[in-house]
Amino acid sequence: MAKLFEPFTLKDLTLKNRIMMSPMCQYSVWDEDGKPNEWHYVHYISRAVGGSALIMIEMTDVDPNGRITVRDLGLWSDDQIPAFRRIIDQVHQYGAKIGIQIAHAGRKTESPSLQPVAPSAIAFSDRYRVPKALSIDEIHRLIDNFGLAAKRAIKAGVDTIELHGAHGYLIHQFMSPLSNHRSDVYGEPTRFGVEVIESVKSHMPQGMPLIMRLSATEYVDGGYDFPALEKMAQVYRDHGVDMFDVSSGGNAPVVPKMYPGYQVSYAATLRKHLNVPVIAVGMLETPELAEFVLEQQQADVIAIARGMLRNPYWANTAAQVLGGTIQVPPEYDRAFPKDFVQRAHE
Secondary structure (H helix, E strand, O other): OOHOOOEEEEEOEEOOOOOEOOOOOOOOOOOOOOOHHHHHHHHHHHHHOOOOOOOEEEEEEEOHOOOOOOOOOEEOOOHHHHHHHHHHHHHHHHOOOEEEEOOOOEEEEEEEOOOOEOOOOOOOOOOOOOEEOOOOHHHHHHHHHHHHHHHHHHHOOEEEHHHHEEOOOOOHHHHOOOOOOOHHHHHHOOOHHHHHHHHHOOOOOOOOEEEEEEEOOOOOOOOHHHHHHHHHHHHHHOOOOOEEEOOOOOOOOOOOOOOOOOOOHHHHHHHHOOOOOEEOOOOOOOOOHHHHHOOOOOOEEEEOOOOHHHOOOHHHHHHHHOOOEOOOHHHHHHHHOHHHHHOOOO
16 A cells, blocks of 8 residues: 555544645634634645545634634634634545644734734834734733643544644744743743644643644744754754644745755654654655655655645546545545446445
8 A cells, every 4th residue: 555545643643644734824704803714624624535635724812812814714703613613514425534723823814904913013024014023921821722722622622632843823923033032031943833732732632643843944044944843843842742744934024946846855854863752744746756755754754735736636637647545425436437436435
């Protein structure tokens, strides 16, 4: 069997294969209420039908002021739980597991009606407003909000939670010398992240794994490099992160040179040095490349982003290429060789 189609277990979470739908913002909420709608329902369930083992719901904000735009998803209110539960329950019907990425945009808030906040009053770029520097009390309230959002996600039925500590959003902003010039205790780059981890873990079942997305490097002078990130990741691991989703960049207006697998070496090094499972992401949409990364023990799970936007059935397409197990509803049987089709519940 291809490595891509071997099961993967982390604590109480078992995935039927090693394929994750990467979290990707849709900016498609209708009434600025943070609730997923019919677009999100079709978007996520179609990828579960398509064979992905883990569906990661896009960046979902813990505070209404923490959105990138007013059309982002949110989990700051119990009123939002039923709309998420409807999607989560249906994803489970197709043999997939589902998580949710919780976050706060911080200084990367874009909508004029929202107030950008950050560790320090430093704008992301000339195109962004100068954020309000958070007070200690405001920081504590946001840490609590992360925990409450996790609690709501669990009530909605998720199998795992991912903290967004990458791409220049609030946790990442505290980690970086580009955006954190504080002289109090939250000037220490991992302090905010650790307290968010502790808040979230206090609401999670013991067997539920906590995933954290990190930017491996910032690609700019004055930002942190990978050795510095590795030390921060070790702190997060020691405080309860079970798996890292390794991306890069996003806290400075710099676009790195991107090519298939350009972030894999960072994931592989974290995996080896910290003895922790990792998710590799970044233009890995060729099935052969995804398989190679796993065969070389550079990652444990492969996250597919734009490739899965182009093809909701990427996982089953990869199964055809690599000879893996195809899992589809009976309505789709006629499209696949009978010898390769297996029911999701088998």
